[in-house]
Amino acid sequence: MGWKPKADEEREVPAAKAADAAPAPGKKARTDALPAAKKPPAVKEPAARQPSIGELNVAREPDDPFGFHLLDNEELGLPPAVGPREGARTRFPREEYLVWQDYQLLAPAGVDLGTPDEYVRRVKTTWGSLQSYLMWRNDSDALLDKPLPSGGTVRRIINEHGETQRVFFYWVSWEYHRRGLDDAAIVALFEAQIVGQMREAIAAAEAKLGATIPVQGFCPRPQRDDHGYVMGTLSEHGLGHAVDIEPSKNPIVGAATWHAIEARVGRKVDRSRRRWEQHPDQLYDDLVAFSLAWAAIVVDEIEAARRAPARAANFARRHPGTLVDYGGVGRPDAAPHPLLDDIPPPVDDKQLAVKTIARLLHVDLEEAAPLAATPGYELVSHPRKRVLALREQGLVWGATFPNCDIHHFELASPPLAPWFVDDHRRAPTRTDPDFESSLERF
Numbered sequence: 420m421g422w423k424p425k426a427d428e429e430r431e432v433p434a435a436k437a438a439d440a441a442p443a444p445g446k447k448a449r450t451d452a453l454p455a456a457k458k459p460p461a462v463k464e465p466a467a468r469q470p471s472i473g474e475l476n477v478a479r480e481p482d483d484p485f486g487f488h489l490l491d492n493e494e495l496g497l498p499p500a501v502g503p504r505e506g507a508r509t510r511f512p513r514e515e516y517l518v519w520q521d522y523q524l525l526a527p528a529g530v531d532l533g534t535p536d537e538y539v540r541r542v543k544t545t546w547g548s549l550q551s552y553l554m555w556r557n558d559s560d561a562l563l564d565k566p567l568p569s570g571g572t573v574r575r576i577i578n579e580h581g582e583t584q585r586v587f588f589y590w591v592s593w594e595y596h597r598r599g600l601d602d603a604a605i606v607a608l609f610e611a612q613i614v615g616q617m618r619e620a621i622a623a624a625e626a627k628l629g630a631t632i633p634v635q636g637f638c639p640r641p642q643r644d645d646h647g648y649v650m651g652t653l654s655e656h657g658l659g660h661a662v663d664i665e666p667s668k669n670p671i672v673g674a675a676t677w678h679a680i681e682a683r684v685g686r687k688v689d690r691s692r693r694r695w696e697q698h699p700d701q702l703y704d705d706l707v708a709f710s711l712a713w714a715a716i717v718v719d720e721i722e723a724a725r726r727a728p729a730r731a732a733n734f735a736r737r738h739p740g741t742l743v744d745y746g747g748v749g750r751p752d753a754a755p756h757p758l759l760d761d762i763p764p765p766v767d768d769k770q771l772a773v774k775t776i777a778r779l780l781h782v783d784l785e786e787a788a789p790l791a792a793t794p795g796y797e798l799v800s801h802p803r804k805r806v807l808a809l810r811e812q813g814l815v816w817g818a819t820f821p822n823c824d825i826h827h828f829e830l831a832s833p834p835l836a837p838w839f840v841d842d843h844r845r846a847p848t849r850t851d852p853d854f855e856s857s858l859e860r861f
Contacts, residue, residue, distance in 0.1 A: 514549040514552075518539055519539070521556075521586045522535045522539075524582050524585075525583060525586050525587075525650075530647045530648045530649075530650055531644065531646040531647045531650065538650075541650055541651065545650075545651055546593075555589065555593060556589050562592060562605065563588065565602065565606050567606065567609060568610050569610060573606060576609055576639075584639070584640070587640045587641065587648075588639055590651065591657050592605065594651075594653040598653075608659055609637075609639075613634075613637065613659040614658070614660060616830060617659060620809070620812035620813065623812050624808040624809050624811070627804075627808045627840070628808055632664060632809075633665060634662040634663070635666075637656060638654065640656065641654060641657075644822075655830075661828065661830070662829075663827055664805075665801070668800035669800050669801055670790055670793060670798065671789070671822060671825065671826065671827070672798065672825070673786070673822050673823075674821045674822050677823050679779075679781065679782070680713055680798075683713065684716065688702070690702065690706075690819050690823065692819045695816055697838075699810040699838065700807060702818070702819075703807065704803075706799050707799050707803075709798070711797065713797075716779070717772070717796040721768075721771060721772055724774075724775050772796070773791040774787075775791075798823075799825055801825070804840070807840045810838055811838060813830075813831055814828045814829060815828065816828055
């Protein structure tokens with residue numbers, strides 16, 4: 420009988436393998452299951468914004484008017500700290516959080532404290548505890564609402580300088596009271612802005628000159644050094660003992676920057692207080708000569724930098740295939756060239772001056788900007804008679820400070836020896852032969 424196919428029901432069905440049966444040696448286990456779907460990448464949640472005290476809406480207890488209870492880190496929007504029990508909710512002192520917020524307002528202005536912890540320690544050193552600081556903070560806020568005779572409140576003057584000034588006021592008002600000023604005396608100072616002795620000195624100098632002196636500068640703030648504002652001190656501007664005169668034309672130059680300018684000019688000036696007291700006319704004349712020498716260097720460097728891109732572009736156009744660094748050609752010959760100077764350079768003069776001064780002094784653009792904004796890039800724009808009239812009234816010029824504060828004048832302590840204006844010397848000018856010969860070599 421010949422072969423014939425078996426019916427479907429007669430075919431042998433292979434036995435199903437056990438799911439946990441081991442595969443043969445050298446073979447991989449096979450599964451009929453579909454591959455698992457890939458999970459989409461997790462979307463990273465944006466970082467939560469630090470809430471304000473108003474957003475926290477913390478209820479204050481009747482017996483706790485300043486809210487000295489503790490808040491959970493979770494309520495404050497802070498990461499949970501690692502405590503004795505991993506993952507347990509930790510608690511954060513609310514008073515520390517309020518002080519931390521004050522530091523955040525001060526940090527952009529630049530203070531001598533690098534971290535919130537350092538600020539908290541300075542607060543504890545000054546007030547004894549954070550609770551005492553916050554009580555004083557509350558009293559200072561009340562003082563800001565005291566009315567001024569001329570209209571408005573003390574807060575009006577504080578608000579002119581932003582939120583940072585409000586935190587400064589907590590510290591400054593503490594210093595006022597330490598020096599014996601009560602609330603009424605503080606309000607009177609904010610109204611007058613300079614003390615009577617300074618007002619009389621300015622009036623006498625104006626009478627001598629027959630012209631008004633544009634004074635400004637009342638600012639209740641701490642003193643400032645190379646590291647920033649020194650919390651726990653009080654500026655002469657905050658006491659009404661100092662004025663600024665045309666600060667945009669007479670910049671403040673840090674000690675390191677002044678030293679760099681001396682190196683560029685190749686001369687230095689004796690800016691001691693002793694010289695200001697005994698020979699202010701000579702000090703002024705030497706500073707003017709120094710200022711003009713620096714300005715001449717800046718003008719020459721700016722002119723060379725202005726011409727450099729056009730000269731490089733023209734050179735490349737006339738010499739195809741030559742590699743030219745358009746932005747860093749160095750300092751080419753500044754002499755006019757009929758072939759290389761025919762394309763006017765599209766440059767921003769203001770930014771060019773800032774960048775040139777920053778390059779010359781090896782400082783950042785922010786520090787170079789005030790030096791680039793003065794008329795003719797000069798450092799001293801005060802008229803000679805004005806400076807000597809202020810010296811005659813016994814004021815100290817900020818040009819004698821380590822950080823050369825050319826627009827600053829303040830009351831002397833102790834008083835300076837009497838000195839009277841002698842006009843036999845005139846200020847040197849750039850056209851004078853060897854006008855810088857009186858300056859000591861650097």
